[in-house]
Amino acid sequence: MTLSLRLLLIGSGGREHALARALAESPSCAALWATPGNPGIFQYAQAAPVSDTDHIALAAWCVQEHIDCVVIGPDQALADGMADVLRSSGLAVFGPSKAAARIEWSKAYAKELMHRAGIPTAASRTFLKSQGQEALDYLANHALPVVIKADGLALGKGVVVAETHEQAIEAFQSMADGLFKEAGNTIVVEDFLRGEEASVFALCDGQDFLCLAPAQDHKRAFDNDLGKNTGGMGSYAPAAVVDEEVMARVKLSIIRPLLDVMSNDGNPFIGCLFVGLMIDNGQPSVVEFNARFGDPETQSVLSVFDGDFAALCYSAALGKLDPSTVQNVAKGVACTVVLASGGYPDAYERGYDVTGLDDAARYARVYHAGTKVHDGHLLTNGGRVLGLSAIAPTIAEAIELAYKAVDCVHFRDKHYRRDIGRRALQRVEAGGLQS
Numbered sequence: 001m002t003l004s005l006r007l008l009l010i011g012s013g014g015r016e017h018a019l020a021r022a023l024a025e026s027p028s029c030a031a032l033w034a035t036p037g038n039p040g041i042f043q044y045a046q047a048a049p050v051s052d053t054d055h056i057a058l059a060a061w062c063v064q065e066h067i068d069c070v071v072i073g074p075d076q077a078l079a080d081g082m083a084d085v086l087r088s089s090g091l092a093v094f095g096p097s098k099a100a101a102r103i104e105w106s107k108a109y110a111k112e113l114m115h116r117a118g119i120p121t122a123a124s125r126t127f128l129k130s131q132g133q134e135a136l137d138y139l140a141n142h143a144l145p146v147v148i149k150a151d152g153l154a155l156g157k158g159v160v161v162a163e164t165h166e167q168a169i170e171a172f173q174s175m176a177d178g179l180f181k182e183a184g185n186t187i188v189v190e191d192f193l194r195g196e197e198a199s200v201f202a203l204c205d206g207q208d209f210l211c212l213a214p215a216q217d218h219k220r221a222f223d224n225d226l227g228k229n230t231g232g233m234g235s236y237a238p239a240a241v242v243d244e245e246v247m248a249r250v251k252l253s254i255i256r257p258l259l260d261v262m263s264n265d266g267n268p269f270i271g272c273l274f275v276g277l278m279i280d281n282g283q284p285s286v287v288e289f290n291a292r293f294g295d296p297e298t299q300s301v302l303s304v305f306d307g308d309f310a311a312l313c314y315s316a317a318l319g320k321l322d323p324s325t326v327q328n329v330a331k332g333v334a335c336t337v338v339l340a341s342g343g344y345p346d347a348y349e350r351g352y353d354v355t356g357l358d359d360a361a362r363y364a365r366v367y368h369a370g371t372k373v374h375d376g377h378l379l380t381n382g383g384r385v386l387g388l389s390a391i392a393p394t395i396a397e398a399i400e401l402a403y404k405a406v407d408c409v410h411f412r413d414k415h416y417r418r419d420i421g422r423r424a425l426q427r428v429e430a431g432g433l434q435s
Helices: 014-024 055-064 075-079 082-088 098-105 107-117 129-140 165-176 244-264 297-304 309-317 395-408 422-429
Strands: 005-011 029-036 069-072 124-128 146-150 159-162 186-191 196-205 209-211 220-222 226-229 234-237 270-280 283-290 326-328 333-341 365-368 371-374 377-380 384-392
Touching: 005 014, 005 309, 014 029, 014 297, 014 309, 014 365, 014 384, 055 082, 069 082, 069 309, 075 082, 075 098, 082 098, 098 107, 098 244, 098 270, 098 283, 107 124, 107 186, 107 244, 107 283, 124 129, 129 165, 129 186, 146 165, 159 165, 159 226, 165 186, 196 244, 196 297, 196 309, 209 244, 234 297, 234 395, 244 270, 244 283, 270 309, 297 333, 297 365, 297 384, 333 395, 384 395, 395 422
Parallel strands: 005 029, 005 069
Antiparallel strands: 124 186, 146 159, 146 186, 196 209, 196 270, 220 226, 234 333, 270 283, 333 384, 365 384, 371 377
């Protein structure tokens, strides 16, 4: 029997636009609302007349409107305990509790969990900012490169891979001095992991899980992985570096033991567990965990998803994950190119006219990330403005279509990487499997 679900989506970015489309196009979706939303999300959802920051009022509105399931997109909402407030009102929520979401909002806690569960990850040490001199002495003698991470949430920018001891010391000091506010009160120093990065999304109901298509993100601001870390400049899925053997290892040695230890601790994980990986000679190690869908990987992963996504999320929220809602986790290949404001991830201007979206939509799905409508004009309103996700039978075709869409869109100081999917193409050219 097909469900008839009334759904609420929390969030306002490109990830949430992709979630909105997947939810709205699900056979089981009867109605979809969103808050705070964006111009793209509202192509699929009604605006909920309640603030996403007032959790008590939000819960009351959901009860009043007979909302069947709330899907929470942003990390900050989860860290603020939104899921707990909603569940206390009897609502089904796809998103972890504040305690379970700590796996993202505390890098130090995540490392402690991994060590306890025997999950492969980089060796590390954790320092309070008050231990500054001890940390600086440690960094001055650490093997290079070395990774410095702010413990708390930092909009995807709280990680520095230092190539010199001077860079490492500068990164630590800037975090300790408040670059990311309280997120830098505790700082994790990690060994550098070598290999190829990938992302796996596991949809979890507290005990069981189901993995969507693996993806690869492109974090650095410029081509050839140069420049500062960003929230992500592009992605593609599925990523062939996570083949069947690697995925089996991820499930057996990473996801399963993590869910078990969290459940045993009384913090079962319900929602999307983002597993950030480094793959070296087929052996996966964890770079980081997030407690929600990644951005812009979600745009690629959900573009190739085939199934009833709303029913899948709802079943997980009820603690009864239903694999029959999925027909295929990867129908085709998707490539997503992010169009950003000039200067991102540092200072950038807002308020520029955006044009060409109808033409771009001939080649790719257009996901809004940082836009707004003013006096009938679509304007830039963030560092990452749009994500263009093309779908094709092969990665080469998907990349070609995505960049055709890029050429259609215009706004002042448009910035994007020109090498999204490069590793996948190199794999194909080397005779490997197409991703």
